[in-house]
Amino acid sequence: MKQSQLFYKSLKQAPKDEESKNAQLLVRGGFIDKVMAGVYNYLPLGLRVLKKIENIIREEMNAIDGQEILMPVLHPGENWKKTGRWDAMTVLFKLQGAGDKDLVLGPTHEEIVTPLGKKFIFSYKDLPHAVYQIQTKFRNEARSKSGLLRGREFAMKDMYTFDADEAGLDKIYAQVEKAYKKICERLGIGDITYKTYASGGTFSKYSHEYQTVCPTGEDTIYTCDKCKVAVNKELINELKKCPECSNSKLKEQKAIEVGNIFKLKTKFSDAFNLKYVAEDGSEKPVIMGCYGFGPSRAMGTLAEIFNDKSGLIWPESVAPFDVHLLNLKADNKDADKLYANLIKQGIDVLYDDRPEIRAGEKLADADLIGIPHRLVISDKTKNKVEYKKRGDKKTKLITDKEIIKKVMGNK
Amino acid sequence: MKQSQLFYKSLKQAPKDEESKNAQLLVRGGFIDKVMAGVYNYLPLGLRVLKKIENIIREEMNAIDGQEILMPVLHPGENWKKTGRWDAMTVLFKLQGAGDKDLVLGPTHEEIVTPLGKKFIFSYKDLPHAVYQIQTKFRNEARSKSGLLRGREFAMKDMYTFDADEAGLDKIYAQVEKAYKKICERLGIGDITYKTYASGGTFSKYSHEYQTVCPTGEDTIYTCDKCKVAVNKELINELKKCPECSNSKLKEQKAIEVGNIFKLKTKFSDAFNLKYVAEDGSEKPVIMGCYGFGPSRAMGTLAEIFNDKSGLIWPESVAPFDVHLLNLKADNKDADKLYANLIKQGIDVLYDDRPEIRAGEKLADADLIGIPHRLVISDKTKNKVEYKKRGDKKTKLITDKEIIKKVMGNK
Numbered sequence: 001m002k003q004s005q006l007f008y009k010s011l012k013q014a015p016k017d018e019e020s021k022n023a024q025l026l027v028r029g030g031f032i033d034k035v036m037a038g039v040y041n042y043l044p045l046g047l048r049v050l051k052k053i054e055n056i057i058r059e060e061m062n063a064i065d066g067q068e069i070l071m072p073v074l075h076p077g078e079n080w081k082k083t084g085r086w087d088a089m090t091v092l093f094k095l096q097g098a099g100d101k102d103l104v105l106g107p108t109h110e111e112i113v114t115p116l117g118k119k120f121i122f123s124y125k126d127l128p129h130a131v132y133q134i135q136t137k138f139r140n141e142a143r144s145k146s147g148l149l150r151g152r153e154f155a156m157k158d159m160y161t162f163d164a165d166e167a168g169l170d171k172i173y174a175q176v177e178k179a180y181k182k183i184c185e186r187l188g189i190g191d192i193t194y195k196t197y198a199s200g201g202t203f204s205k206y207s208h209e210y211q212t213v214c215p216t217g218e219d220t221i222y223t224c225d226k227c228k229v230a231v232n233k234e235l236i237n238e239l240k241k242c243p244e245c246s247n248s249k250l251k252e253q254k255a256i257e258v259g260n261i262f263k264l265k266t267k268f269s270d271a272f273n274l275k276y277v278a279e280d281g282s283e284k285p286v287i288m289g290c291y292g293f294g295p296s297r298a299m300g301t302l303a304e305i306f307n308d309k310s311g312l313i314w315p316e317s318v319a320p321f322d323v324h325l326l327n328l329k330a331d332n333k334d335a336d337k338l339y340a341n342l343i344k345q346g347i348d349v350l351y352d353d354r355p356e357i358r359a360g361e362k363l364a365d366a367d368l369i370g371i372p373h374r375l376v377i378s379d380k381t382k383n384k385v386e387y388k389k390r391g392d393k394k395t396k397l398i399t400d401k402e403i404i405k406k407v408m409g410n411k
Numbered sequence: 412m413k414q415s416q417l418f419y420k421s422l423k424q425a426p427k428d429e430e431s432k433n434a435q436l437l438v439r440g441g442f443i444d445k446v447m448a449g450v451y452n453y454l455p456l457g458l459r460v461l462k463k464i465e466n467i468i469r470e471e472m473n474a475i476d477g478q479e480i481l482m483p484v485l486h487p488g489e490n491w492k493k494t495g496r497w498d499a500m501t502v503l504f505k506l507q508g509a510g511d512k513d514l515v516l517g518p519t520h521e522e523i524v525t526p527l528g529k530k531f532i533f534s535y536k537d538l539p540h541a542v543y544q545i546q547t548k549f550r551n552e553a554r555s556k557s558g559l560l561r562g563r564e565f566a567m568k569d570m571y572t573f574d575a576d577e578a579g580l581d582k583i584y585a586q587v588e589k590a591y592k593k594i595c596e597r598l599g600i601g602d603i604t605y606k607t608y609a610s611g612g613t614f615s616k617y618s619h620e621y622q623t624v625c626p627t628g629e630d631t632i633y634t635c636d637k638c639k640v641a642v643n644k645e646l647i648n649e650l651k652k653c654p655e656c657s658n659s660k661l662k663e664q665k666a667i668e669v670g671n672i673f674k675l676k677t678k679f680s681d682a683f684n685l686k687y688v689a690e691d692g693s694e695k696p697v698i699m700g701c702y703g704f705g706p707s708r709a710m711g712t713l714a715e716i717f718n719d720k721s722g723l724i725w726p727e728s729v730a731p732f733d734v735h736l737l738n739l740k741a742d743n744k745d746a747d748k749l750y751a752n753l754i755k756q757g758i759d760v761l762y763d764d765r766p767e768i769r770a771g772e773k774l775a776d777a778d779l780i781g782i783p784h785r786l787v788i789s790d791k792t793k794n795k796v797e798y799k800k801r802g803d804k805k806t807k808l809i810t811d812k813e814i815i816k817k818v819m820g821n822k
Contacts, residue, residue, distance in 0.1 A: 007478045007542050009531045033527055035483055036512075041527055042481040044542075050481070067418045070453040070461070072446055073484060073516075073547060074564050095506035095516075097563065098553050101447075105484075105506075105516075116444055116452055120420045125767075131418050131455075136484060136547070142509050152508065153485050356536075 001044075001321070002339075003352040003365075006030075008043055010365050021216060022303035023147025025312050029368045031303075031320075038144025038152030045369065046299075048320040050155065053295045054134050056186045056317065057157045060179040064172070066132045066159050071112045073136060077102025079111035083271045091139040105138035110264065110290065113160045114272040121286060123277045124164050130172055132159035134295065146218070148300025149256060155296040161289040164276065169263060169287045176261050176291045180210055184258070187298060188315030189305065193258065194230035196221050197243050203265035206235075206243075210259035210293070212301050219257055222250035230255075256301045259293035312370030313391045321350040322407050324371035328359040328378035335377045338385065341400065347407055366390075373407050412455075412732070413750075414763040414776075417441075419454055421776050432627060433714035434558025436723050440779045442714075442731075449555030449563030456780065457710075459731040461566065464706045465545050467597045467728065468568045471590040475583070477543045477570050482523045484547060488513025490522040494682045502550040516549035521675065521701065524571045525683040532697060534688045535575050541583055543570035545706065557629070559711025560667060566707040572700040575687065580674060580698045587672050587702045591621055595669070598709060599726030600716070604669065605641035607632050608654050614676035617646075617654075621670035621704070623712050630668055633661035641666075667712045670704035723781030724802045732761040733818050735782035739770040739789035746788045749796065752811065758818055777801075784818050 008030030017034065018024045026032045031046030042050055058068065077094065080086040086094075086104070093105035106112065113131065120126060137156045144152050159176065163169045177195065184193040189212050196209040211221045211230060221230040224242035231239050231250065241248040266285040269275070274286045299318075306313040314320070323342060327335035332353050339351045350371060352362050359378070366374050367390070376386040376395075384397040387406060398406065419441030428445065429435045437443045442457030453461055469479065488505065491497040497505075497515070504516035517523065524542065531537060548567040555563050570587065574580045588606065595604040600623050607620040622632045622641055632641040635653035642650050642661065652659040677696040680686070685697045710729075717724040725731070734753060738746035743764050750762045761782060763773050770789070777785050778801070787797040787806075795808040798817060809817065 005476070005478075007480065007531060007540050033530060035523060036485075036487050039483045039485050041483065041523065044478045044480055047479055047481050065416070067416075067455045068458055069418065069455055070458050072450045072452065072564050074447075074450050074549070076447050093506060093508065095504060097504065097551055112446060112452065119444060120418060129418050138485070140508050153483050 001350050003350055004354045006044060006350070008045060010368055018147060019145050020147040020149065020300075020304070021307070022149060022300040025307055025368075026147065026300075026303050029312055029370070032148070038141060038150065040148070040151070040153075045320045049299055049302075049314070049318050050295055052318040053187065053298050054155065054157070057183055057293055057295060058134065060183050060186075061132050061157065061159060064130070064175045064179050066130045068133065069131050070133050070135060071106070071109045071116070073106055073138070075104040075106050075109075075111055077104055079115065080104050083111055083268065085111070091141055093138045093140045106135070107137050107139045108156075108290075108292075109133070109135070109158055110160070110268045110288075114268040114274055114288070117160075117162050117269075117286065117288075118272060118274050121162055121274065121276055124279050127162055127164045127276060127286070128168050128172065129162045130159060132157060132291075146300070147303075148296045149218070149304070151296060154294060157293045157295060159291040161291070162274075163287045163289075164278065164284070166265075166287055169265070169289050173261060173263065173289055176289075177208070180259055180261070180291075180293065183293065184210065184212070186317050187302065188317065189258070189301065192305070194221060194223050194228060194255070196230040196232050196255075196257075197235055197239065198232040198260070199234055200263065201267075203267055204263040207260060207262040209257045210261075211255035212258050212305070213253045213255050214301065214305050215254050216304055217254040217256040219255045221253055221255045223253055224250055256297070256304070258298050258301055259291075261291045262289065264288040264290055307370070308391065310364070311368030314370045314372060316372045319372050320369070321371050322348045323373045323375060323403075324350050324352065324366045324369065325375045326352045326362045326366055326377070328362065328376060338375070338377065338400065342403070345404060347404075375403065412761050414761055415765045417455060417761070419456060421779055429558060430556050431558040431560065431711075431715070432718065433560060433711040436714050436718055436779075437558065437711075440723055440781070443559070449552060449561065451559070451562070451564075456731045460710055460713075460725070460729050461706055463729040463731075464598065464709050465566065465568070468594055468704055468706060469545065471594050471597075472543050472568065472570060475541070475586045475590050477541045479544065480542050481544050481546060482517070482520045482527070484517055484549070486515040486517050486520075486522055488515055490526065491515050494522055494679065496522070502552055504549045504551045517546070518548050518550045519567075519701075519703075520544070520546070520569055521571070521679045521699075525679040525685055525699070528571075528573050528680075528697065528699075529683060529685050532573055532685065532687055535690050538573055538575045538687060538697070539579050539583065540573045541570060543568060543702075557711070558714075559707050560629070560715070562707060565705060568704045568706060570702040572702070573685075574698045574700070575689065575695070577676075577698055580676070580700050584672060584674065584700055587700075588619070591670055591672070591702075591704065594704065595621065595623075597728050598713065599728065600669075600712065603716070605632060605634050605639060605666070607641040607643050607666075607668075608646055608650065609643040609671070610645055611674065612678075614678055615674040618671060618673040620668045621672075622666035623669050623716070624664045624666050625712065625716050626665050627715055628665040628667040630666045632664055632666045634664055635661055667708070667715070669709050669712055670702075672702045673700065675699040675701055718781070719802065721775070722779030725781045725783060727783045730782050731780070732782050733759045734784045734786060734814075735761050735763065735777045735780065736786045737763045737773045737777055737788070739773065739787060749786070749788065749811065753814070756815060758815075786814065 014024035033041040223230040425435035444452040
């Protein structure tokens with residue numbers, strides 16, 4: 001992609017209406033654009049990052065045999081009245097459709113997926129099932145000033161499982177734990193994300209959050225560095241020590257919740273009377289679980305964590321492009337050639353070909369956008385190319401051949 | 412994908428609450444599930460079709476240098492008041508957010524993309540731009556009983572263009588015409604889809620609709636078979652003959668509008684004061700265009716057109732799977748082997764491995780789902796496989812090797 005054509009403009013200053021670092025950097029770099037508090041446009045650069053995060057999550061859900069579906073944004077209000085959440089959930093966006101029908105903008109989809117399950121699940125032979133979607137969710141937050149960390153409209157991967165018994169639920173629950181660990185590793189936050197014990201609601205002792213340590217996070221967790229789990233603030237007074245290794249030296253840290261897994265058991269199958277006929281002929285409620293992971297919040301989290309004073313530093317797995325090629329020469333001839341060559345090799349390149357932009361500004365924009373591999377062609381580089389990894393200080397003159405090795409090394 | 416695990420159940424009868432053929436077939440085949448009138452769940456089979464249609468559209472938009480972005484569902488009401496459509500558009504879903512803020516669920520995105528353009532467009536050097544999204548849209552239709560043809564919640568590809576002058580607009584307009592022709596060809600409706608002259612609103616003489624001829628369509632068009640264009644009902648009394656070749660023998664036909672292209676000119680740039688500084692230093696309004704193509708309506712259209720009394724007949728380009736493999740033997744051993752082999756060759760297979768389902772039911776389900784290539788392993792097929800193309804009558808015994816040629820022949 002030629003930067004001269006990219007639908008974006010970087011901002012030298014952080015926008016005045018953004019308090020959070022992630023929004024400041026993402027708006028300045030031309031990744032997102034604020035429509036109103038908690039609601040953003042994703043620009044070409046930002047949508048590339050979001051889609052890469054979503055695809056990582058999708059691949060790991062498919063790997064544990066999750067089946068992708070898509071449930072709607074508009075929910076019948078009656079379903080929410082049936083579960084009691086029409087009144088209980090304060091952040092619900094409510095509206096009326098034709099014929100004064102009460103509607104809800106889905107903040108989560110148990111009220112849709114449980115009645116859906118009733119259509120396909122009758123017997124123990126129809127179990128288990130794990131379905132997931134990557135869908136936009138809505139929460140009518142009173143305040144929304146944390147950029148992508150707490151949106152009124154945001155992306156969510158939510159998986160729901162249907163099992164015949166708790167053993168089945170435990171099995172898929174453990175599989176999702178492993179999948180979430182892989183997702184966090186692939187996003188570059190594997191070593192700072194903790195499976196965190198949280199209270200489980202009516203039906204389970206615990207639920208689990210995936211909390212990524214970050215000084216600006218709005219949650220407080222207590223981490224155990226022996227077994228890499230943590231305890232949520234609401235549970236720490238009850239548990240006092242690590243629930244897995246009994247270590248009592250826990251460290252208080254700020255964190256961002258990027259995912260959660262939750263045993264619903266029969267909470268929603270009871271509400272919608274979702275039952276199946278067991279092998280012995282008896283009728284039993286279906287056992288359910290739900291598993292969330294937020295792609296847009298993960299994007300905000302990465303922006304919040306991976307940056308320096310000059311801008312963003314994306315992990316290779318989610319960077320909008322593999323390579324940022326900057327031409328600082330008066331004419332674009334050599335850079336055009338290299339650009340064409342890199343594309344031919346299957347490398348995704350953002351190419352700063354803008355003719356009237358000063359070298360200093362191009363370099364500053366590259367730091368702000370934060371693509372991992374930077375290549376510069378200038379009068380000084382002769383028949384070589386200057387290479388710098390975003391975040392490193394030193395540059396190096398390399399040949400065309402070495403570029404491929406540098407860029408594709410980790411793939 | 413093994414059919415025994417697929418999240419779906421086919422229905423022998425058309426659901427009573429669906430009048431349209433597309434919804435009857437898509438619900439019966441387990442592609443979609445009705446949540447309420449005009450609002451559907453996409454099940455694994457249906458989401459595969461929808462995504463394939465979306466990707467065809469995406470590829471053709473990228474090919475004309477459209478840049479993909481994602482604008483939100485939630486719009487500030489004030490933007491709609493500014494253009495007068497808060498009152499003028501009767502199908503607008505309105506709601507209130509925190510702080511009694513008026514909100515709209517986007518039925519189209521001029522009210523978002525025009526203010527967005529203001530952030531990146533200042534000078535003639537910042538033009539042209541073409542941005543598009545594939546996003547869920549909302550229309551509060553009084554009645555919604557045409558399945559995917561007229562949803563309250565539906566998928567839409569909408570592109571918006573920004574140009575310095577009308578010559579620029581004409582150029583991109585012509586490119587989109589070509590892209591839409593390609594999309595229709597790839598969807599298998601190239602020969603029955605007509606570029607249709609429609610009235611252009613305040614600023615343009617004509618707009619153009621892409622109308623697919625279909626006896627159950629709700630639009631009426633007048634087709635010219637000489638130059639493959641048509642005239643909309645609202646224009647026919649004014650034009651009387653083909654606007655391109657003056658042929659007056661036009662044929663009245665029913666059709667479904669799958670896309671439209673529209674010169675907005677300065678309608679929205681005036682409303683939001685979107686101007687640029689021209690080369691001569693003068694300030695001029697940006698010239699805009701908009702270009703819609705509905706993936707979910709296209710899916711409904713294909714279902715409406717490509718079927719017979721036994722079920723759906725998907726074009727290869729959008730079929731949920733390449734091959735439907737049915738095992739009619741008592742044990743799955745041979746079919747398991749063929750399934751593994753086909754997958755290894757990169758073929759997408761739905762494999763009916765269900766142990767307790769009768770042969771007749773498996774064959775009926777295969778016809779209903781409508782995957783183009785059907786393979787049957789039974790006691791009669793010995794060391795060969797029975798091949799049938801969906802829609803053809805005759806079957807043929809073929810070898811493993813011939814399968815690849817049959818299936819991949821058109822790829």
